[in-house]
Amino acid sequence: MSSSDTPQASALPAIRRIGLTDLKAALRAGWQDFAAAPAYGAFFGGFYVICGIALFWLTQATGQVYWLALAVFGFPLIGPFAAVGLYEVSHRLEQGTPLVMGEILSVVWHQRARQLPSLCAILIFIFLFWSFIGHMIFALFLGLQTMTNISSSYEVFLTTNGLGMLAVGTIVGAILAGIVFAISVMGLPMLLDLEIDFITAMIHSFQTCLQNFRTMAIWGLIVTVLLVIGMAPMFMGLLVVLPVLGHASWHLYRRALD
Numbered sequence: 001m002s003s004s005d006t007p008q009a010s011a012l013p014a015i016r017r018i019g020l021t022d023l024k025a026a027l028r029a030g031w032q033d034f035a036a037a038p039a040y041g042a043f044f045g046g047f048y049v050i051c052g053i054a055l056f057w058l059t060q061a062t063g064q065v066y067w068l069a070l071a072v073f074g075f076p077l078i079g080p081f082a083a084v085g086l087y088e089v090s091h092r093l094e095q096g097t098p099l100v101m102g103e104i105l106s107v108v109w110h111q112r113a114r115q116l117p118s119l120c121a122i123l124i125f126i127f128l129f130w131s132f133i134g135h136m137i138f139a140l141f142l143g144l145q146t147m148t149n150i151s152s153s154y155e156v157f158l159t160t161n162g163l164g165m166l167a168v169g170t171i172v173g174a175i176l177a178g179i180v181f182a183i184s185v186m187g188l189p190m191l192l193d194l195e196i197d198f199i200t201a202m203i204h205s206f207q208t209c210l211q212n213f214r215t216m217a218i219w220g221l222i223v224t225v226l227l228v229i230g231m232a233p234m235f236m237g238l239l240v241v242l243p244v245l246g247h248a249s250w251h252l253y254r255r256a257l258d
Contacts, residue, residue: 030247041239041247044089052238085107141168185220190257227241
């Protein structure tokens with residue numbers, strides 16, 4: 001490839017101060033995008049719903065948590081590509097560009113040759129690290145306990161060591177989840193929108209969260225609560241929740257970065 005074929009690097013966008021008004025506006029715009037193109041929302045949201053139902057069925061049928069491990073390691077690698085589809089739909093609605101499924105899927109497919117897979121690899125590494133830390137926490141608190149099937153004997157979690165393990169695990173898990181959120185909430189749409197390397201995107205996303213800490217923390221809480229609600233009726237609520245959040249994330253990115 002000649003130097004003339006190499007895309008020119010984009011300038012870093014300036015970080016804006018955002019507040020609760022921006023979160024409300026982003027959610028409103030996310031709902032409007034979903035209402036304007038519900039078929040696209042159902043298509044990309046359905047990816048997660050089908051995977052969730054399949055995972056639940058496999059776990060129930062086999063009684064093996066092995067499938068949960070596959071989801072933990074696989075979703076950070078595949079999931080962002082579905083999110084990119086929702087970003088592209090919002091981008092086209094924003095620009096007044098016609099929505100053509102083939103073109104949108106082509107944009108998603110093209111991301112494999114850009115910086116998105118590298119960010120996905122970082123997410124995988126963090127999840128692997130969490131798996132290791134989770135086993136360490138379990139060993140430290142319950143390693144010397146009498147062997148118990150924790151999937152059926154829940155009373156072990158009500159012991160002093162069990163409660164300690166839950167507390168420490170929750171704190172560590174929340175920290176790692178916060179890191180994943182901070183580097184990806186602006187990093188993913190930046191990688192679609194700009195010609196920028198994944199390390200710069202992660203750093204700029206993290207800086208955006210630091211400079212808007214309270215607002216972004218509330219946004220993370222909103223996302224978590226809505227996802228839990230969406231998963232309650234056999235994952236079917238995600239057909240609406242995920243597209244709305246995906247579209248809203250794009251609009252929040254537009255508001256947070258100039």
